[in-house]
Amino acid sequence: MPRFYCPEPLGVGATIALPEAVAHHVHVVRLQPGDELCLFDGAGGEYRATLSSVEKRRATATIVTHDPREAELPYQVTLAQALPEGTKMDWIIEKAVELGVSAIQPLAARRCVVKLSGERAGKKQDHWQAVIVAASEQSGRNRLARLGELTDFERWIGSGEMSNCILLTPRATQSLADWTRAVPPQAVSLMIGPEGGYTQQEEDAAIQRGAIALSMGPRILRTETAGLAALAAINAAWGGM
DSSP: OOEEEOOSOOOTTOEEEOOHHHHHHHHHTTOOTTOEEEEEOSSSSEEEEEEEEEOSSOEEEEEEEEEOOOOOOSSOEEEEEEOOSTTHHHHHHHHHHHTTOSEEEEEEOTTOSOOOOHHHHHHHHHHHHHHHHHHHHHHTOSSOOEEOOOEEHHHHHTSSOOTTEEEEOTTOSSBHHHHHHHSOOOOEEEEEOOTTOOOHHHHHHHHHTTOEEEBOOSSOOOHHHHHHHHHHHHHHHHSOO
């Protein structure tokens, strides 16, 4: 059954106009009135609906039942990802959503090659939000991961409590695997550097503010691999896969 995100509140018995992008997709794949859809609004659970009408630019659906099913992790994980090169951020966000991340925080670090500001940054935020929606539709999640605004690394580490933040660095003496076995499941933030990693000064500043330095083992992982591998390792240790 096709799944779509509808940002407007949904309710059993209501007939709603589907978002323009959803209506376009319905038209392109030639769904017909009477066909079933799965809709979710991000507030919890999902709804079974039946297409009422299909036009070129417009489609409506009648909501039939609500299923409270959820696919969220039993703990919250924020991925604080320094901007990588090219389109790697799209791939990172897509896979992080599939692995259950609760929030994504883009960071501008000193070694980031990509520099975003103004209108260009706003367009990227909109694009990344669309990636989150598409990944949620595909993976069966009924709640959208929160997307933070692009923030300077130093400003971000100075804006809140860092005791639940994990700084992944090859210089750490304790591994993520050992740490997750020693502590109970809890809300955490994973701090992933850009190509080349965070600078020594950035790492020291984060640790001084309370961040926990952990490693992913003896191999150096690329920026697009490290966060996803860490998410999978946490899920395996704490449950939720």
